[in-house]
Amino acid sequence: MSEKIIEVNNLSKSYGDHLVLNDISFSLPKGEVIGLFGPNGCGKSTLMKILTGLIHDYKGSVLIEGNAPGDKTKAITAYLPEQTFIHDWMRNIDAIDYFNDFFKDFDKNKALEMLKRFSLPEKQKCKTMSKGMQEKLLLSLTMSREAGLYILDEPMGGVDPATRESILKFIMDNYTEKSTMLISTHLINDLQSVFTHALFLGGGKVLLNKPAEELTKDGKSIDDVFKEVFSNVW
Amino acid sequence: MFGKLLKNDLKAQWFSVSAIYLCAFIAVVVCEIGANVLKEQKQIVLCGGGVCLALLIASVTTLITVAIMFKNTMFGNAGYLTLTLPVKTGSLLASKTVSGLIWIFTVYALLIGSLVLWFYQIKTLLGDQMTDAINGILNIFGVPTVKTITLGVIIICILFAAIILLAVQCMYLSLTLSQIKPISSFGKFGTIVLFFVLAGGLLSLSGTVSNMLPLNVVISDTAIRFTSNVGLTEAAMSYRLTGTFFNIIASIALHFPMKFLINKKINLK
Numbered sequence: 248m249s250e251k252i253i254e255v256n257n258l259s260k261s262y263g264d265h266l267v268l269n270d271i272s273f274s275l276p277k278g279e280v281i282g283l284f285g286p287n288g289c290g291k292s293t294l295m296k297i298l299t300g301l302i303h304d305y306k307g308s309v310l311i312e313g314n315a316p317g318d319k320t321k322a323i324t325a326y327l328p329e330q331t332f333i334h335d336w337m338r339n340i341d342a343i344d345y346f347n348d349f350f351k352d353f354d355k356n357k358a359l360e361m362l363k364r365f366s367l368p369e370k371q372k373c374k375t376m377s378k379g380m381q382e383k384l385l386l387s388l389t390m391s392r393e394a395g396l397y398i399l400d401e402p403m404g405g406v407d408p409a410t411r412e413s414i415l416k417f418i419m420d421n422y423t424e425k426s427t428m429l430i431s432t433h434l435i436n437d438l439q440s441v442f443t444h445a446l447f448l449g450g451g452k453v454l455l456n457k458p459a460e461e462l463t464k465d466g467k468s469i470d471d472v473f474k475e476v477f478s479n480v481w
Numbered sequence: 482m483f484g485k486l487l488k489n490d491l492k493a494q495w496f497s498v499s500a501i502y503l504c505a506f507i508a509v510v511v512c513e514i515g516a517n518v519l520k521e522q523k524q525i526v527l528c529g530g531g532v533c534l535a536l537l538i539a540s541v542t543t544l545i546t547v548a549i550m551f552k553n554t555m556f557g558n559a560g561y562l563t564l565t566l567p568v569k570t571g572s573l574l575a576s577k578t579v580s581g582l583i584w585i586f587t588v589y590a591l592l593i594g595s596l597v598l599w600f601y602q603i604k605t606l607l608g609d610q611m612t613d614a615i616n617g618i619l620n621i622f623g624v625p626t627v628k629t630i631t632l633g634v635i636i637i638c639i640l641f642a643a644i645i646l647l648a649v650q651c652m653y654l655s656l657t658l659s660q661i662k663p664i665s666s667f668g669k670f671g672t673i674v675l676f677f678v679l680a681g682g683l684l685s686l687s688g689t690v691s692n693m694l695p696l697n698v699v700i701s702d703t704a705i706r707f708t709s710n711v712g713l714t715e716a717a718m719s720y721r722l723t724g725t726f727f728n729i730i731a732s733i734a735l736h737f738p739m740k741f742l743i744n745k746k747i748n749l750k
Contacts, residue, residue, distance in 0.1 A: 299565050301749040322567035332561035334554065336496030348485040349566045 252277040252396055252427045253298065258307035260293055267293050269451030270307070278424050280441050282459075283431040284473055285448035291431040292329065294448070295400050298429075299326045311396060322351070325394035329401050331381045333373040339384055340369040343391075352393040361387035361417075379406045386414060390421040397428040403437065411437050439469040447476055482568050486576035491583065493554065497546045498584045501539050505588070508535030509595070516602070525606060529599035536592040543588045547581035548652045556660050560749050570740050574653070578736070581649055589645065593638050600631075625701070625718050632700045633718035640720060643728040644684070650735040651680040657739050660747045683731050691724040698722055 253275040260268040267290040275281055283291050296302040297309055300316035311320040333342050343358045362369060365383040373381060386402060402418065403411045411434070419441055422428060432438055445462055447455035454476050455462075462472050509532050516528035554563050555577070563573065604612055625633065655676040658664050664671050695709050697719045707722070 296749065301561065301564055303745050304748060318567050318569060321565055324565070326561070326565050328561045330558040330561055332558050334493055334559045334562070336493050341492075345489060345562075348489065349482075349568070 250277040251275065252312060253429075254308075254310040256308045258294075258297070258305060258309060260290070260297065260302065260305040266451050268305070268448075271448075271451070271453045272307075273446065273453045273456045275427070275429070275446065275456075276444060277427050279444040279458075280422065280428045280430065281444040281446060282435070282438065282442040282469065283429055283446050283448065284435065284469075285454075286477060289448045290451065291448055292400055295326070295328075295398050295429070295431065298398060299324060323395035325350075325389045325392040325397045327385055327389040327397075327399045327402055329404060331373075331378075331385065333381070333385070335374050337373050338370050339367050339373060342373060342384065342388060346388050346391070350392055354391050354393065357421075358387055358391035361391060364417075379410060382406055383410075383414070386417065390418060393423070393426075395426055397422070397426060397430075399428065399430045401432055402430060403432065403434055408437075415441065435470045435473055436468075442469060445469055445472075447473070449477060483572050483576060486568060486572055487580055490554075490576050490580035494547060494550050494580055494584055497550055498543055498588075501542045501546060502588070505535050505539035505591075508532070526599075526603060529595075529602050532595045533592065533599055536588065536595050540585065540588045540592055543585050544648070544652070547584060547649065548656060551577050551581065551653055552656045555743070556656070556747070556749065564743075564749060570743050571736070574736055574739055574743070578649060578653065582646065585645055585649065586642065589642070596634075629701055629718055632705070633720075636698060636700060636718075636720055640722075640725045643725045643732075646732045647683060647728045648680055650732040651683065652676055654735050654739050655679055657742050657747065661742065683728075687724040687727040687731070690727045691721040694723045696722045 251274040255274070256272045258268050258271050259266065267288075283294070285291050293302060297305055298311060298316060298320075300321060309316060312323065314320050334345075337345065339362055343355060343362070346353045346358070347355045359369070362384070365380075365387065367376070367380060367384055367387070373384060376384070382402075382404075383406075389397065389399070399418075403414055406414060415438060418428075430438065430442075439459075442459045444458050445455065446453065455472075459469060462469060467475075512528045512531040512535065515531070516525045553559055555573075566573070607615075655672050658675055659667070659672040664675060667674070697708055699706050699708055699719045701718075
């Protein structure tokens with residue numbers, strides 16, 4: 248089997264009495280575009296937050312490139328959360344400078360090019376932009392890093408269908424085979440062509456963890472498999 | 482990396498405190514113009530008081546703003562960026578403390594400056610003869626002279642800076658603790674109560690330590706000296722230093738539980 252980038256062993260996480268991740272173990276291969284699928288509340292975002300070191304009170308072990316989430320893994324992980332994380336005071340150019348200050352793998356010129364491509368004015372305050380524009384900015388910032396692991400949580404949740412295609416193209420143009428991408432999405436149809444691996448979460452468990460090729464060998468699409476898997480669970 | 486953190490924290494806080502500074506500046510200008518236009522003694526004193534009040538309000542508002550910025554950038558949506566930076570949590574916290582203190586001390590220094598200015602405005606209004614007379618009366622009753630009181634106020638300002646440091650750290654710790662259950666269920670009210678309990682508790686502990694290990698700085702017209710003797714034989718002012726040392730050490734010590742909580746207990750919602 249190919250080299251692993253993420254290794255999760257006996258991971259459990261609950262919110263009060265609600266067990267979101269129930270003793271799950273899996274590993275994910277390096278250099279793949281991995282789709283993280285599951286219904287709402289199945290723990291996709293929780294898993295991503297654990298991987299990025301934003302949630303600490305879980306049981307089990309999580310390793311990225313052999314390290315527990317921390318300073319080392321943060322340096323190689325580019326994370327795009329669902330939330331707009333840009334500080335209120337920042338203009339687009341300030342956000343770029345901020346990333347340039349802290350991430351060694353950040354390419355400022357690439358980020359500036361992306362701003363132009365998305366028609367985002369450098370000096371516009373981020374908080375005055377629409378949700379779609381903010382999402383484009385966040386994507387530009389995240390994808391301007393040459394990270395080992397990209398974790399994208401619903402990267403196209405707030406954009407119109409016309410923009411989705413250009414964003415998808417944009418993500419794939421900036422993806423290199425040295426990197427791994429973990430993308431959670433409900434828009435399976437829009438993205439399924441790019442996934443090379445799929446991880447299905449549901450009922451607190453890993454329901455499926457397979458290469459996309461294997462899933463689609465019978466002529467099914469990932470969306471078909473999703474419907475099949477989750478019709479059995481619920 | 483600490484330098485970059487500090488630079489960005491100062492920028493972020495400037496975005497919020499600049500409005501406060503602008504309001505305080507306008508108030509100060511209005512009061513000063515008022516003091517120069519109005520020639521009545523009483524009104525000049527009132528204008529000076531207005532300047533001090535404006536800066537006092539600015540000090541408190543700056544403190545609150547710094548607290549809000551800490552909460553938003555660490556535990557709000559911006560926390561998704563702050564807490565995924567490849568930097569040590571200790572550096573993050575230290576940068577927030579230093580940057581917050583820079584803004585608070587700036588407005589605090591302006592407040593002290595305006596108090597000094599006000600004092601001299603009043604002194605000029607009274608005239609040298611009246612000042613000498615007041616000094617004479619103070620001497621008769623064994624009260625420290627104006628010079629001693631002036632020196633005493635400077636020492637108080639320095640000692641008070643340690644209390645501000647402690648207050649900022651207590652504020653940050655309260656905000657951090659209020660992200661954890663069951664304190665989080667009490668919301669803002671819980672955070673405020675926690676702050677007063679923490680700050681009050683530590684300040685009373687500081688008082689107890691001062692009583693147990695007395696080390697005082699004594700200021701008189703002739704000298705400033707350090708002593709463990711509390712009794713004073715002359716018209717002097719005495720301040721407890723042990724408490725100040727305790728406040729500084731406690732402020733540094735509070736950094737560690739915050740670091741632990743952020744690294745091990747706090748989850749971003």
